[in-house]
Amino acid sequence: MTKIIDLIKKRHSIRAYKSDDIPSKIIAEIEESLILAPSAGNLQARKFFFIRDKIKKMAIARAALSQMFIAEAPIVIVGCTDDFIKYRYGNRGLFLYSIQDVAISISFAMLVAQQHGLGTVWIGAFDEKEVSYILNLPKNLRPVVILPIGYPDEEPYITDRRPREEIITYL
Template identity: 40%
Template sequence: AVMLQESFLQLVSRRRSIRAFRPEKIPSTVLDSILQVCDMAPSSGGLQTYEIYQVASEEKKSRLAAAAHDQVFISQAPLLLVFCANAARSSFKYGQRSDLFSVQDATIAAAYAQLAVYSLGLTTTWVGAFDEKKVSEILNLPQEHRPVAMLPIGQPNEKPMDKTTRGPRDLLHVA
């Protein structure tokens, strides 16, 4: 795994969504580092109720971009990961709540992957706007694997825009 070169706060402060990628391939060692970080992400009961699909086919990438409301940049990323919830991995323990917990687990793993990508000097954009049924069909997913997020990953090929936020105190409510 590649060592982090900056503090966590610096990392999240410079994080931006980039939608243009250079065509250079991503080395398998980089993917290994991303997966290692995902493997360490917290999950409900430590059951890791998610699956990660690497989309290798250019044809599938194009179809996924179309299924994501024609977000063409998805098909241009050298590495595309799709994070899926898999409630079946914890239903024995959590019953109906597994549906929620598996979505949370997949989301946490994808967020960890996103931070790993930035720490490795690459970029990505969280893609959650897509036709779930079409994505499932394109990837031929088992019924219990529900797509939650796509991360197109690569070297940035555009300058990031300035980021605006609500501000930390606006997020907090005292109850």
Template identity: 55%
Template sequence: MEILKAIKERRSIRSFQKKDISGEIVDKLIDALIWAPSAGNLQARKFLFVKDAKLKKGIVSSALGQSFIAEAPLVIVGCTDSRISGRYGERGVYLYSIQDVAASIMGMMLVAHENGLGTVWVGAFDEEEVFNLLNLPENLRPVAIVPVGYPLVTPPPPPRVSKHEAVEFR
């Protein structure tokens, strides 16, 4: 698949078919997550793959009632790892590790799209509730939730700002 085409065609999917994702495709998603670039190659990130219905409902509750999360067969919770990112001090903990998770998730979303899956990046959630629900160790901080599944509905492309508005050459 052509990368720019995939970037332009990928959509935020909030409605999923009741269809499991094969182990082969899950392995591709994992590869995309771990092969993303990271600050100092520290890979200051951890991903939880949630399939348990009860846990998914708890995540919905922690995410302002966004019920589509529980409809997805797989929910990926991206976490920063402060044990690793501490090497770069405060900037490593509060910026680089978040960038690591973001780069991983973007690559994974493109691989998901290439394999016929839909995803949506959920950032509106109570971190402490998700932290407690998933019984995370102190070094992990949940910063993103990504439901993954086969789209039931694919929305049209959203409007974008012009190149002139987005980029300034100096």
């Protein structure tokens, strides 16, 4: 069993994908990881759309500043916040918790994908209005992240990180 820290160390963004399908057992695990992640007050103010339709994937890629590699991936997940959280937590729920709810689900899914040799990249640069239109989203849902998932068709570029002293503080 791979250690989680090893998955975290190995993961890097993938921006080229093979067209090979992802086995349904792995998709089911990815779904579970999205669902089982923690959330504020366990309200789970999040929804995930799995885009497999080629035309929709192309439209999403164009809406993401034409990062066309997105459309190569067999599955493109769009993570959305759900604004019903405001009825419990007001603006903090709307502008912080619900985004964190989606973020932690996507983070878990990235690691599950990594464990199965799949590549992902977090896509934050996109036109929200355009993506909402393409997916015909109701007003309560706001798309906040796009995650293409597929078998890598490139070696990842190894990015570095700032030194520990700049990031971690003990008091």
